[in-house]
Amino acid sequence: MANYLIRRILKALLTIFVSATIVFFIIRLMPADPVTLLVDPKMGPEVQQAMMQQFGLDKSIGLQYVIFIQQTLSGNLGISFKTREPVTTVIMQKLPWTLLLLFIVVTLTLVIGIPIGMLAAKKRDGLFDKFINVLIVMGISIFIPFLSFAFLYFFAYYLKLLPTGGAYTPPPAKGFDYILDVARHAILPSLTLFIGNVATIILYTRNSMIDVLKEDYIRTAFSKGWNEKYVVRRHALKNALIPTITVAGIMIGSMVGGAVMTETVYGWPGVGRLIYDSVSSMDFPVLQGAFITLAVSVVVMNIIADLVVAWLDPRIKLGG
Amino acid sequence: MQNRTFVESFVKKRLGLFGLLGVLVIVSLGLLAPLISAYPKGYGTEILLPPSEKFWFGTDGLGLDLFAQVVWGARTSLYVSFVAVMVAAVIGIPAGLISGYKKGLLGSLIDGIIDIFLTLPVLPLMIVIAAVVGSSITNVAVVIGLLAWPSLARVTRNSTLKVSELQFIEAARCVGISPRMILFKHILLNIAGPVLVNLTLVMATAVLSESGLSFLGLGDPTTWSWGTILKKAWDAGAVIDTPNPWWWWFFTSSFIMIYVICFNLLGSGINDALNPKTRD
Amino acid sequence: MPMAEKILEVKGLTKYFDVQGGFLKKKGQVRAVENICFDLYNSETLGIVGESGSGKSTLGRALLKLLKSTSGEVVYKGKNILDLSDTNLSLIRRELQMVFQDPYASLNPRIKVGNTIAEPILANKMVSTSGQAREKTLKLLELVGLRPEMYERFPHEFSGGQRQRISIARALALEPKVLVCDEAVSALDVSVQAQILNLFNQLKNQLDLTYIFISHDLAVTKYISNRIMVMYLGEVMELAPTEKLFSKTFHPYTEALISAIPEPSTKGKRKRIILEGDIPSPIDPPSGCKFRTRCFKTMKKCKNVHPEMVEVESNHFVRCHLYDARKEA
Numbered sequence: 063m064a065n066y067l068i069r070r071i072l073k074a075l076l077t078i079f080v081s082a083t084i085v086f087f088i089i090r091l092m093p094a095d096p097v098t099l100l101v102d103p104k105m106g107p108e109v110q111q112a113m114m115q116q117f118g119l120d121k122s123i124g125l126q127y128v129i130f131i132q133q134t135l136s137g138n139l140g141i142s143f144k145t146r147e148p149v150t151t152v153i154m155q156k157l158p159w160t161l162l163l164l165f166i167v168v169t170l171t172l173v174i175g176i177p178i179g180m181l182a183a184k185k186r187d188g189l190f191d192k193f194i195n196v197l198i199v200m201g202i203s204i205f206i207p208f209l210s211f212a213f214l215y216f217f218a219y220y221l222k223l224l225p226t227g228g229a230y231t232p233p234p235a236k237g238f239d240y241i242l243d244v245a246r247h248a249i250l251p252s253l254t255l256f257i258g259n260v261a262t263i264i265l266y267t268r269n270s271m272i273d274v275l276k277e278d279y280i281r282t283a284f285s286k287g288w289n290e291k292y293v294v295r296r297h298a299l300k301n302a303l304i305p306t307i308t309v310a311g312i313m314i315g316s317m318v319g320g321a322v323m324t325e326t327v328y329g330w331p332g333v334g335r336l337i338y339d340s341v342s343s344m345d346f347p348v349l350q351g352a353f354i355t356l357a358v359s360v361v362v363m364n365i366i367a368d369l370v371v372a373w374l375d376p377r378i379k380l381g382g
Numbered sequence: 383m384q385n386r387t388f389v390e391s392f393v394k395k396r397l398g399l400f401g402l403l404g405v406l407v408i409v410s411l412g413l414l415a416p417l418i419s420a421y422p423k424g425y426g427t428e429i430l431l432p433p434s435e436k437f438w439f440g441t442d443g444l445g446l447d448l449f450a451q452v453v454w455g456a457r458t459s460l461y462v463s464f465v466a467v468m469v470a471a472v473i474g475i476p477a478g479l480i481s482g483y484k485k486g487l488l489g490s491l492i493d494g495i496i497d498i499f500l501t502l503p504v505l506p507l508m509i510v511i512a513a514v515v516g517s518s519i520t521n522v523a524v525v526i527g528l529l530a531w532p533s534l535a536r537v538t539r540n541s542t543l544k545v546s547e548l549q550f551i552e553a554a555r556c557v558g559i560s561p562r563m564i565l566f567k568h569i570l571l572n573i574a575g576p577v578l579v580n581l582t583l584v585m586a587t588a589v590l591s592e593s594g595l596s597f598l599g600l601g602d603p604t605t606w607s608w609g610t611i612l613k614k615a616w617d618a619g620a621v622i623d624t625p626n627p628w629w630w631w632f633f634t635s636s637f638i639m640i641y642v643i644c645f646n647l648l649g650s651g652i653n654d655a656l657n658p659k660t661r662d
Numbered sequence: 663m664p665m666a667e668k669i670l671e672v673k674g675l676t677k678y679f680d681v682q683g684g685f686l687k688k689k690g691q692v693r694a695v696e697n698i699c700f701d702l703y704n705s706e707t708l709g710i711v712g713e714s715g716s717g718k719s720t721l722g723r724a725l726l727k728l729l730k731s732t733s734g735e736v737v738y739k740g741k742n743i744l745d746l747s748d749t750n751l752s753l754i755r756r757e758l759q760m761v762f763q764d765p766y767a768s769l770n771p772r773i774k775v776g777n778t779i780a781e782p783i784l785a786n787k788m789v790s791t792s793g794q795a796r797e798k799t800l801k802l803l804e805l806v807g808l809r810p811e812m813y814e815r816f817p818h819e820f821s822g823g824q825r826q827r828i829s830i831a832r833a834l835a836l837e838p839k840v841l842v843c844d845e846a847v848s849a850l851d852v853s854v855q856a857q858i859l860n861l862f863n864q865l866k867n868q869l870d871l872t873y874i875f876i877s878h879d880l881a882v883t884k885y886i887s888n889r890i891m892v893m894y895l896g897e898v899m900e901l902a903p904t905e906k907l908f909s910k911t912f913h914p915y916t917e918a919l920i921s922a923i924p925e926p927s928t929k930g931k932r933k934r935i936i937l938e939g940d941i942p943s944p945i946d947p948p949s950g951c952k953f954r955t956r957c958f959k960t961m962k963k964c965k966n967v968h969p970e971m972v973e974v975e976s977n978h979f980v981r982c983h984l985y986d987a988r989k990e991a
Contacts, residue, residue: 077498084507088514199397199650203642205590207597207612208635211621219622226622312500319505323594327616337506338598341513349513353506360503549767556728556760557782557832558752571772 070368074361079131081357085350086130090123100347102143113141134354140347144340149351153333157355159229160321160332164363166248167255167317168310175260176306179267180299186272194264201261206320209257210327213250224250227329251328258320259313266309271302304375311367315360391655398651404644408637411453412460419450422606430627440629442611443618448629451606452637458607459589459641462523466588467581469527470534475577477531478538479565483546493539499532505594512600519602526591530584537580541573548572575656582649586642593638608634669872670702670725670758670840675734677717677724681945690945694720696896698734699971702840707866707873709887709904711880711919715941717896718876719763722842725874726758727751738840756786759838763845765825769817776813779803779832786836802831805868806861823854827861834869842874847882859886881923884908889977892916895944895952898971902978912980914959951983959984 089100101113114120116133133139139149182194218226225231230243274280280298318334325334333352340348392398411418426445433440439448481492511525545551546569554568570577589608595601596609603610615621615630679692695717702708712718723729725736727744735742743754762768769778779802780795789795800810806827817825826846833841843862847855863886865871877883883890890907892900892915900913911917918935937956942948948955954964961983969983 073497076494077501080498081502081507085510088511199643199646203586203639203646205593205635205638205642207594207616208631208639211612211616211631211635214621215626215628219624219626315501315503316505318503319594322505322509323597326598334506337509341509341599344513346513349510353503353510356503356506360501364501549762549764550770552723552728553760553762553768553829553832554770556726556755557836558756558786559781560785563781563785568770568773572770574772 066372067369070365074365077361078354078358082131082134082354083127085353086127089346089350090126100140100350102141104143105146139351139354142348143345144343144348149347152348153336153351153355156331156333156336156352157359159330160318160325160334161359163248163251163255163321163325163330163332164314164317164359166252167259168314168363170252170256171260171263172310174256175263176267176303178260179264179306180271180294180302182264182268183271183275183302184294191268194268198261198265201257201264204258204261206254206258206323207327209254210250210324213254214327217250227327229329229331247328247330251324251330254328255317255320255324258324259317262313263306263310267302267306270305271298274298274302277301300374304371307367307371307374311364311371314363314367318356318360388655392651395651395654397647398654401644401647401649401651404640405648408456408641408644409460412456415453415457418453419447421454422446422450430630432627433629433633439633440627442614442630443620443627448611448633451611452608452634454606455608455611455634456637456641458519458605459592459638462519462526462592462607463585463588465520465523466527466530466591467584469524470530470584471581473528474531474534475538475570476565478535479542479569481535482539482542483561483565483569492535496532496535496539499529500536504529505591508591508595509598509600512595517600517602519605519607522592522595522601523588526588526595530588530591534577534580534584537576538573541576542569545569545572575652579649579653579656582645582652586645586649589638589641589645608638666704666706668701669704669738671735671737672698672700672702672725673735673737674699675721675724675736676732677720677729678732692944693896693947694944695724698898700891700898700901702872702874705866705870705872706888707875707886709883709890710874710876710893711878711883711890712893713941714878715895715944716893717944718878718893719844720896721893722760722844722874722876726755726760726842728760752786756836757839758842759833759836759840760842760844761826761829761833761846764849765822765829766849768829769825771817773816774813775815775817775820775828776800776803778817778828779835782832783835788836798835799831802835805834805865806831821854822850823857826850826858830858830861830865834865838871840872840874842876844876845878846875848877848879855882862886880919884923892919895941895947897952898979898981899953900978900980900982906975906978910975910978912974912978912985913982914957914984915953918958951981 100119101110103110105113116138119126121129137150139153141147142149142152145152178194182191185191214226217224225247227247229247230240231247234240235243275294275298283297321332322334322337324330325332326338329335333356337349337352340346340352423446424444426441426447428437428441429445430443431437431441431445437447437449439452442448442451477492477496481489481496483489508525508529511528512522515521515525551564551568554564559568592601592607593609593612596607597613597616599613601607601610601613611634612631615627615634618630620627620630675695675698677695679694681690681692698721700708710718710721720729724731724734727736731744734744736744738754738758741754743751743758746754769775773781776796776799780792780799783789783795783798784792789798796813800813803810803812808824808827808831812820812824817828820828829846846862847858850858859882862873862875866873873886875883875886880890884904887904889901889903891898892907892913894915900907900911900916907916908920911920915937918937921933921935935958937958939956942952942955948965949968950966951957951960951964951969954960957964963983967983969981969986971979971981972985972988974980974985974988
């Protein structure tokens with residue numbers, strides 16, 4: 063187990079390192095001048111000079127790379143062009159909102175997706191299963207902005223039930239009212255992202271459940287006359303969950319991509335919306351920092367998923 | 383004949399056939415765009431008209447015909463998906479073949495790279511790259527392809543691992559066929575099915591990515607693409623403003639969905655027809 | 663049999679496979695083939711028999727360098743082919759070819775039969791144009807008893823026996839001198855087996871081929887071979903000309919194998935020797951003589967001392983402590 067954990071963390075660090083490296087080289091090797099991408103020409107000459115030195119932009123590319131990695135590790139991602147604040151400060155204000163959204167969506171997806179997938183597997187090739195299969199194809203074909211537009215049009219414009227955007231009604235209320243207000247604002251973004259992702263979870267739960275139900279030990283359990291519900295819950299579910307959770311971990315990456323579009327449409331003040339805003343204002347340091355932050359979040363959530371799998375799967379513990 | 387049974391079982395699956403027809407319709411729309419409608423440009427006087435006999439999909443805030451925009455957008459989407467698929471195939475197929483056939487250090491290295499790329503948040507990375515390289519439609523297509531290859535490589539690798547164990551590969555080595563021919567002829571011919579399925583899926587996700595990037599303002603502002611239309615509609619407040627020109631975003635979005643659904647159906651139709659378990 | 667010149671010399675050929683250690687298991691080595699030495703003479707058929715797991719197929723692959731050997735030499739035309747770089751190897755390997763066991767798995771299902779045969783001809787630059795390759799392929803099809811119109815067909819349109827003919831044609835396309843046949847008839851029906859064995863004999867005379875015929879079936883091996891090599895757990899137990907091996911069997915293992923051949927009942931006096939237990943794991947073979955755990959003539963010495971190969975009579979080699987006295991003599 064300890065071995066597994068170490069290997070897993072090494073892989074995570076490598077992934078983060080690769081992401082940072084890709085961003086570094088893209089910005090440096092493109093025809094555009096990295097100095098203009100990373101240091102705002104509108105800053106005063108002294109500030110410019112200080113930034114150049116801090117990131118070693120006047121030095122060789124190899125040295126720049128070493129400095130970049132050092133700075134990234136110490137959490138220094140530069141200064142935002144727009145707000146003149148450190149990028150880390152800007153991102154830290156936004157990150158909790160994205161994490162809140164992702165938390166709601168992942169929970170909903172697993173809590174609703176897994177039972178539906180199991181039911182479809184149990185009634186395999188039945189009417190419900192066929193219906194679910196059609197929904198799955200629709201689900202994996204969802205274009206997030208379209209869904210968002212449709213929801214906004216229907217719930218916000220037509221029914222006037224829910225707010226059109228943002229995470230709360232300014233000025234922010236106090237106490238329980240605030241929570242209620244945020245919850246109202248979170249309904250549409252969560253629902254959008256949930257529908258965009260639940261299909262994959264249903265698909266994997268269904269398929270792995272079908273595989274598991276064919277296994278010898280499950281058939282033995284049935285032939286012993288055990289109660290079906292008990293067999294499915296006690297034996298099959300645990301094994302069927304392993305691929306599902308693994309996929310859930312991998313899905314986080316694409317879920318974050320969907321979050322960028324969801325947050326943009328609904329004006330949800332998270333890292334995704336920040337990315338959109340920095341594209342419009344060409345705020346490269348924030349763009350770069352936001353991507354690295356998202357990469358780190360994805361990797362951390364992947365580790366969590368893998369640990370859950372390791373906890374479910376006895377082979378990993380033994381294999382050490 | 384093996385090929386005949388493939389076609390037969392593909393035709394039997396109505397959904398796959400439906401996907402194929404949809405794909406053909408969209409492809410002809412894109413190819414024949416210049417014959418179907420004039421390239422939408424400039425200003426019109428008939429602003430924000432709802433769908434009518436003259437303007438099937440209505441007009442936008444500049445008075446331009448939305449049907450023409452959707453048709454010309456199909457051309458862009460097809461171009462982008464095609465270039466992205468080519469880029470992904472040129473990198474992903476050899477990477478998958480080599481990592482599946484050579485089990486040594488090179489194989490595990492490529493596998494590790496695939497693994498890392500599969501966990502990365504792809505859309506944000508595309509945004510960063512597209513923001514830096516500039517938003518020509520070809521740039522965007524290449525970026526999408528560069529980030530779509532890992533899933534193709536994974537599928538290629540897994541199939542290659544199975545096929546390279548078979549005896550005819552050993553036999554080919556024995557009679558002195560070069561490794562390159564073994565990989566790109568003997569193995570590739572036998573894994574064409576799963577690779578083809580994945581290519582159709584790349585076609586589908588490429589359009590989602592391109593539309594997403596254009597929607598976020600990273601598309602080519604000089605070309606009509608479905609994402610650009612949506613961005614213009616969104617920027618003009620066409621979703622929540624009163625009065626509401628819903629047709630501005632509805633038809634375009636529907637076309638994106640139909641395109642993606644058709645390619646996904648085509649992919650799963652091919653997959654079912656190839657899989658002996660689900661063939662009948 | 664008049665002894666012809668040596669065409670192939672095998673010296674100390676050894677192949678170990680590394681196995682990954684799982685839970686509660688040490689990392690180990692499968693000792694698939696250990697210290698094999700023999701000479702192959704021009705125009706003979708050497709049969710190699712043994713149970714599954716005896717290492718005979720591994721030996722065949724190691725001979726052709728389809729597997730990388732752990733140590734040893736395979737000398738062909740004065741050169742150790744295991745040392746040759748890939749470019750130098752191709753010239754020589756052309757002359758050492760193999761017919762594989764499974765006629766259903768050894769042909770690429772997506773490539774037309776004719777192209778399967780023509781491809782190696784072109785790849786090895788035996789001819790310069792594809793037209794010539796086609797011509798040569800048609801001749802080969804005829805040679806193995808197939809009709810020319812079969813060129814355009816795919817493997818799944820053929821029966822097992824026909825497929826094996828195609829495999830043979832592919833191997834012959836490179837004009838080999840030595841053909842290793844790895845269980846080449848085991849997967850076929852008995853009547854088809856006979857046809858293919860006859861084809862092997864006919865080709866041998868026509869093309870002056872030398873065969874290494876690997877099989878688990880001693881009856882088939884007896885039918886086709888001039889000499890027979892008996893293997894057990896990666897080692898040679900007995901090596902002798904076919905008639906000698908049957909008329910004057912030395913090794914207890916060979917005795918057991920021969921006794922297991924079904925005989926016409928009129929002659930059926932021979933007592934069948936039944937070996938107890940399964941073949942031991944090649945990861946952890948028995949000490950001393952590898953066969954001792956199942957031998958019905960085992961002695962104290964067998965447990966501690968590994969027996970050496972002894973030439974008990976001219977051209978008749980045995981690895982068994984029963985004949986130690988003859989070595990000293």
